[in-house]
Amino acid sequence: MPYTEATLQLLSTDGTLVESDRTAEYRALVDRLTDDHLRLFYREMVTTRRFDIEAGNLQRQGQLALWIPSLGQEAAQVGSAFATRPQDTIFPSYREHSIARIRGIDPIHIIELLRGVTNGGWNPNDSRFRLYTLVLGTQTLHATGYAMGIQFDGKVGTGDQSADEACIVYFGDGSSSEGDVNEALVFAQSYQTPQVFFLQNNQYAISVPVVRQSRSPLYLRGEGFGIESYQIDGNDVLISYAVTRLAMDEARAGHGPRFIEAQTYRLGAHTTSDDPTKYRESSEEDYWKQRDPIARFEKFLRFRGESDSFFEQVRQEGEELAADIRRKTVELTPPPMDVIFDHVYTDAHPVTAAQKKWLQEYEASFGGQA
Amino acid sequence: MTENLSMAKAINLGLQRAMREDDRVILMGEDIGTLGGVFRVTEGLKNEFGENRVLDTPLAESGIVGTAIGMAMRGYRPVCEIQFDGFVFPAFDQIVSQLAKQTSRHQGTQSFPVVIRIPYGGHIGAVEHHQESPEAYFAHTAGLRVLSPATPSDGYHMIRQAIQSNDPVIFLEPKARYWPKGDVDFDATPAPAHQSRVVRTGTDVTVVGHGAMVAMLLDAAEVAAGEGISLEVIDLRSLSPIDYAPIIASVEKTGRLVVAQEAPGQASVGSEIAATVAEAAYYFLEAPVLRVSGFDTPFPPANLEGTYLPDVDRILDAVDRARGF
Numbered sequence: 141m142p143y144t145e146a147t148l149q150l151l152s153t154d155g156t157l158v159e160s161d162r163t164a165e166y167r168a169l170v171d172r173l174t175d176d177h178l179r180l181f182y183r184e185m186v187t188t189r190r191f192d193i194e195a196g197n198l199q200r201q202g203q204l205a206l207w208i209p210s211l212g213q214e215a216a217q218v219g220s221a222f223a224t225r226p227q228d229t230i231f232p233s234y235r236e237h238s239i240a241r242i243r244g245i246d247p248i249h250i251i252e253l254l255r256g257v258t259n260g261g262w263n264p265n266d267s268r269f270r271l272y273t274l275v276l277g278t279q280t281l282h283a284t285g286y287a288m289g290i291q292f293d294g295k296v297g298t299g300d301q302s303a304d305e306a307c308i309v310y311f312g313d314g315s316s317s318e319g320d321v322n323e324a325l326v327f328a329q330s331y332q333t334p335q336v337f338f339l340q341n342n343q344y345a346i347s348v349p350v351v352r353q354s355r356s357p358l359y360l361r362g363e364g365f366g367i368e369s370y371q372i373d374g375n376d377v378l379i380s381y382a383v384t385r386l387a388m389d390e391a392r393a394g395h396g397p398r399f400i401e402a403q404t405y406r407l408g409a410h411t412t413s414d415d416p417t418k419y420r421e422s423s424e425e426d427y428w429k430q431r432d433p434i435a436r437f438e439k440f441l442r443f444r445g446e447s448d449s450f451f452e453q454v455r456q457e458g459e460e461l462a463a464d465i466r467r468k469t470v471e472l473t474p475p476p477m478d479v480i481f482d483h484v485y486t487d488a489h490p491v492t493a494a495q496k497k498w499l500q501e502y503e504a505s506f507g508g509q510a
Numbered sequence: 511m512t513e514n515l516s517m518a519k520a521i522n523l524g525l526q527r528a529m530r531e532d533d534r535v536i537l538m539g540e541d542i543g544t545l546g547g548v549f550r551v552t553e554g555l556k557n558e559f560g561e562n563r564v565l566d567t568p569l570a571e572s573g574i575v576g577t578a579i580g581m582a583m584r585g586y587r588p589v590c591e592i593q594f595d596g597f598v599f600p601a602f603d604q605i606v607s608q609l610a611k612q613t614s615r616h617q618g619t620q621s622f623p624v625v626i627r628i629p630y631g632g633h634i635g636a637v638e639h640h641q642e643s644p645e646a647y648f649a650h651t652a653g654l655r656v657l658s659p660a661t662p663s664d665g666y667h668m669i670r671q672a673i674q675s676n677d678p679v680i681f682l683e684p685k686a687r688y689w690p691k692g693d694v695d696f697d698a699t700p701a702p703a704h705q706s707r708v709v710r711t712g713t714d715v716t717v718v719g720h721g722a723m724v725a726m727l728l729d730a731a732e733v734a735a736g737e738g739i740s741l742e743v744i745d746l747r748s749l750s751p752i753d754y755a756p757i758i759a760s761v762e763k764t765g766r767l768v769v770a771q772e773a774p775g776q777a778s779v780g781s782e783i784a785a786t787v788a789e790a791a792y793y794f795l796e797a798p799v800l801r802v803s804g805f806d807t808p809f810p811p812a813n814l815e816g817t818y819l820p821d822v823d824r825i826l827d828a829v830d831r832a833r834g835f
Contacts, residue, residue, distance in 0.1 A: 259611075263619040270583070271615055275607050281573055282608070285580020285588075292536070292562055292586065320604070323573035330568055484614045484652055486621035486676035490704070491751045492652075 155439025190458030215433030219380025297394020314345025362399025374402025539591030596639025
């Protein structure tokens with residue numbers, strides 16, 4: 141199974157904290173988290189999962205062309221997202237739904253992408269959560285270039301962690317084979333950019349198992365480029381938070397890039413268009429269900445004395461979110477046709493202007509009878 | 511002030527002025543810093559602006575364009591140099607699927623003022639991948655603008671306009687025209703970059719081209735004039751968008767159009783012009799629009815480039831055929 145000697149973990153599958161010299165500095169960070177922090181971690185994981193299930197149902201009911209579930213990857217995402225500071229910039233792939241929510245984006249905007257309403261969805265300069273990127277791995281280079289811009293601006297390594305910036309980029313085990321990811325690692329290490337590469341190894345690139353991408357653990361890829369790299373139990377929200385927190389601090393301090401491989405598992409399909417029963421055994425899914433990130437964290441919180449009413453309250457919040465998304469989804473309307481032409485260019489452009497005018501006149505020629 | 515300069519030097523001075531005027535202009539590419547670029551277009555700029563503004567990047571074209579996109583997200587105006595035409599393709603995805611579509615994807619919240627300079631075209635006797643004309647790929651792609659100067663003056667002014675543009679610009683520099691000199695008036699107010707321009711007036715046949723082909727067309731016009739045939743020569747300057755007004759006005763006068771290009775003719779810029787003029791000026795045409803292109807083959811070994819590339823004779827042959835209708 142994918143865990144190795146190198147895998148860092150704080151929270152065991154039975155919900156108890158693991159003591160180890162290797163994780164002492166991470167444990168210290170987690171010990172500083174308040175009950176409210178821990179509740180927030182739980183709340184984001186649970187409500188996002190409920191949203192995710194609802195979106196899958198909406199797709200099955202014909203309301204969405206496609207859905208991209210993140211089931212099972214909540215701990216890797218939520219922990220690492222809470223490790224960023226507000227001034228940090230996040231470059232997602234396309235499955236980071238909980239991180240979008242943590243950055244204040246109403247998940248209906250993610251739904252809009254899958255319902256064919258927009259190719260964007262939100263203003264990334266407001267949220268510092270960049271747009272989803274569908275061509276695998278391309279966003280790693282954008283993150284590296286952005287991080288070079290942070291360096292040009294002198295916003296790194298000043299010693300003030302509340303002002304210095306870094307960015308974090310998410311990608312997967314499949315993407316790790318793309319040339320762009322490897323070029324991003326070259327540039328990042330060469331220019332010592334303030335950024336964290338966060339690889340969610342969910343074990344499959346659609347149907348192809350990770351062993352086809354790499355015969356050795358993927359965190360060694362980072363090391364091969366000379367970048368300090370870590371492998372973590374990606375279903376442990378506490379280690380995800382703590383390792384990313386320190387890596388981002390190092391990046392902001394001007395110590396160069398860091399690479400984190402989070403071992404996790406895509407409990408659902410790659411997207412609603414594939415069928416995992418064709419390429420994996422149910423015994424494997426059972427293995428990972430035993431390691432479910434939410435169940436594990438819930439046990440931990442119960443050991444700490446969290447009340448039933450809290451869990452019931454979060455469950456209820458998830459239901460409300462799901463109902464809200466369902467209502468908003470069916471109320472979405474198609475965008476105006478001007479969206480085809482507007483913003484293809486920033487400056488005035490004669491071709492898009494002429495074609496926009498032509499289409500308006502063509503549509504008007506039907507007198508509303510088209 | 512006016513100086514007599516090569517296009518390589520003119521672009522160099524245009525880059526220098528743009529960098530002096532806006533400290534968010536960043537140059538990046540392979541060998542562009544200490545060496546000054548393989549064609550020396552960026553010579554001296556690293557000395558003046560430092561290694562944080564003139565970046566000798568790792569040797570990875572997708573990396574160059576991809577990181578430039580990230581810098582643009584941060585508010586910078588990167589100018590990337592791709593060392594040779596045939597080396598742009600490793601960056602093709604970042605240009606076509608990322609750079610070109612980002613503005614639309616962002617729906618007005620972010621612009622992407624990235625310039626990609628590409629020395630292009632033949633006539634330099636170089637090895638494979640060093641003499642190609644890839645403009646059609648980029649002219650086909652919405653979201654990009656494609657410019658190609660034909661003179662030192664346009665080299666100076668158009669590179670500045672490309673950098674000032676808030677849209678991505680593919681800036682194609684004709685290698686064959688890097689070294690011939692021409693007057694550059696630094697203080698002139700340049701025409702808008704997307705305007706095509708009549709560079710020689712005539713009455714019998716309109717001939718259109720871009721980049722290094724413009725000088726070839728002017729040579730052809732000179733020869734034709736000796737034979738009593740008057741060619742009107744138009745320099746496209748912009749391949750996307752294409753400014754058709756001067757072309758159509760000219761065709762309304764001459765009734766005949768020949769489009770010349772180094773690129774293969776299949777699905778080319780010349781094909782697009784032929785189709786558009788046929789639609790827009792059908793009643794004025796006395797003859798089919800004819801294309802003179804590279805052949806629909808890979809660029810041949812350099813010993814054969816003189817045979818492959820359109821020259822004065824092939825242009826005049828097309829002029830004769832157009833006049834034969």
